[in-house]
Amino acid sequence: MPRSAPARPYQPPPGAFSARLRDLLSTVESTSLLVASEARVRGLGEHLRFACLALPCSEALVALEIEALGRLAVPVVAGPEAWRATDLHIMPSGTPFAYLLSGGGGYAAELGEDDEMIAALRPILQKTPRAGVFVPIRLGDSAIGGAALLSHEEPLSDRHLDMAERLAEVLALTVESFRTERVLFELFARALPDLLAEDATTSLRSALERHIHGLRVTPAYRRKLELALSIGRVADRGEAETRLAADLLARIDAYARSFEMGGGSGDGGSGDELL
Incomplete structure (x- = not known):
């Protein structure tokens, strides 16, 4: 009586793993990571809202150097009443943040109706600002972005600049956690294709397959x-x-x-x- 062939290990069809990986990204486990990230955004938003009340000013935002290619991420913009998350990414060239990233200090400036200096920020602003205070956000001795505090009507003076610089020191504590988390996510995303390749030396691929199967x-x-x-x-x-x-x-x-x-x-x- 012929022996039956030994059972072969299950091999998912092409594309099945990537589909399951997308499913994984919507599970409770990955959601908990996103919730933690959202908490960082909320912290930034509340700090900026406080800055609008303390200065006072009409809107406030931060632009942070997180991603590759020198782009700046603007994760949140706030007003005195509330804050809102954004997904704006801009190049620093031509913006107030280029000067801050190159080592420049904070400054106050009047802004025109069609001022090119804030053209990249207009899509997320409620109104065109008439004045602004721009201060660097530093981690240690390095500037990793800047904060913009904008006024729709009233001019902003050196007194507002002094207060904004003190607020930026406090804001840097929240920014540090937010930026570190985002950088880690980006590095992992870049490494993921190599870690999941069929010839990868790690067991991440098989471990994820088992985990995703259990989650489904x-x-x-x-x-x-x-x-x-x-x-x-x-x-x-x-x-x-x-x-x-x-x-x-x-x-x-x-x-x-x-x-x-x-x-x-x-x-x-x-x-x-x-x-």
Whole structure:
């Protein structure tokens, strides 16, 4: 009698892994990471809202050097009443932040109706500002971006600049955590294709496949799988153990059916029927 060929390990079809990876990014585990990141944005927003109230000014934002190619990310813009998250990315050239990143200090400036200096920021501003204070945000001795505090009507003076520079020192503490987290995400995203390649020297690919498979299983179905695995382990011990497990499950099933058909005692029974 010919022997059956040994079972081959499961190989997902092409594209299945990438589809499952996208599923992973919407799970509770990855959502918790996003929630942590959103908390950083909320912290930035609240700090900037406080700056609008303290200065006072109409709108405030930060532009941070996070991504490659020298682009600046503007994650949030705030007013005295509320803040809102944005997804604006700009090149520093031609903006007030180019001067700040090159080592320049904070300064106050009047702004014209069509001032090119803030042209890149207009899509996220509620109104065209008439004046602004621009201060660097530093981590240690390095400028990693800047804060812009803008006024729609009233001019901003050196007194506002002094206060903005003190606020920037406090803001830098929140920015440090936010920027570090974003940089780590970016580095991981760049390394991910190499880590998931078929010839990768790590086990990340197979570990993610197992993890994603577990996440895609509903809790009810997962319990069924766990029960099946438990019975399988019992059955592996021998024929007698297999018959015992099958007989016990049959008794449990008959006991449950008796209640479904109204044949139970009504008080939940004592369970003696299983013995």
